[in-house]
Amino acid sequence: YSKETSILPNLITELANAREDAKAHNNDILSYAIKIIMNSFYGVLGSNVCRFYHPELASSITMRGHQILNLTRSWFEEAGERVIYGDTDSLFVTLSDSALSDQAVKEKGQDLCLMMNRKWQQWCQDEYQIPCHLELEFEQTYNRFFMPTIRGQAEGSKKRYAGLANGKLIFKGLEAVRSDWTPFARAFQRELFERLFNDEPAEPFIKERVNQLYQGEFDKQLVYQKRLSRPLCEYTKVTPPHVRAARIADQRRLALGVKPEFELGRQSVQYFYSVQGVLPYSTQSDLINIDYDHYLEKQIEPIADSVLSLFGSSLAKITSRQLGLL
Structure with missing residues (x-):
């Protein structure tokens, strides 16, 4: 690789600048389109039909991605904060001081983000004597946060979580935002988490929805x-x-x-x-002869149990219906 004469970095820089311009003009569609083009570099650089094909180029992208996340995580931990989750391009941090106000949390997050960017600028200069084009963004603070675990394991499933931010429910990868689940299931999960995040009991709501389901009150949503x-x-x-x-x-x-x-x-x-x-x-x-048992087992149970398991319970335990026999 050459630090002085290069082609690909210039292409990426041009696209990055165009995306920032789209963001500045609130053009979300254009910004997303440019993001997809930039992300496609990984695929084409690993394809032998690309003019710039080289296996090490593609593998270095994933290697650097892991390095960036791991090193950033270690810096957060050195600062006394705990990283609870990370995926391909983000880290979720829980602050050590739980008594901070919402405004103080936001300010702390912005300060930590600024510190990380300075560390990356220094790291790139010390390691490779090049300027750093990487910039971390402080995106969101959650008052409440939930990540379902992988069945049978203690760790959370990737890119699937729910949070409460500024009074607004945010879902990522969960049933509430998946088009292959029924409108009934999506609404059920949203209402369930509204109660969970507001410290309201979940069991009475779940029991009520099960009864209403079998009474045919939600047939149009199935x-x-x-x-x-x-x-x-x-x-x-x-x-x-x-x-x-x-x-x-x-x-x-x-x-x-x-x-x-x-x-x-x-x-x-x-x-x-x-x-x-x-x-x-x-x-x-x-909508006649609906198989309500199917909707109970496939639509309500997975959503309900992800929450009830936190309290050592399950849908089968709080209802009279024996799901194992369905």
Whole structure:
């Protein structure tokens, strides 16, 4: 590598400057598009069809990413603060002084961020005699924070958490923001965490939702929606639920002498679970013989147990329904 004459750093710098300009003008779409282009450098540099292909270039990106996170974490710990989580481009820090006010926490976070940036500038100069283009940003403070653990393990699952910041619920990777979960499950998780973060009891709410589910009060919210990624005929080895529903819907249309709707794929399928199995959804009149046990086990239980496990409980323990027999 050359410190004086280079091509790739200039390309990255040009894109980085363009992204900062987009951010300054609140152009989130352009900023995101440029971010995707910048991130694509990792993939193309590791592909032998790229003009700049070199395996060491791609591997050095991941190596530096790990080094940056690990070294930054060690600096936080040297400063007396504890890092509780980190992923590809961020670190979550819990402050040692729990008595700080919200404003003091924000100021402390900004001070720590400034200190880290100064450390990186000094490190790059000492190690390689080059200027540092890395800049950490202080993004958010959470009054409450929750990260579900990996089933059967003590550590948290990556890129999945919920937090309360400035009175606003924030979800990342959890069911509340996933389109492949039903509207019922997404709303259930949001309401559950509102109670959890505000120190309200969770069990009465969960029991009430279970009873309402079986009474049919949320039938309209029990519809799944998922997009077909390819034509129906190409699903041969595995047949996911939305594919089964699409095939049933097309068979019904053919029986009526109507052209199939999902044959070519590339569109969303709405479906629900009846006691007979997966069925396509078109209108509210389709929602008969709903398999409520399925929604209890697959939609309520995982969300409820992630919270109830904190209190040594589970959905099976607080309800009269024996989930293990469903």
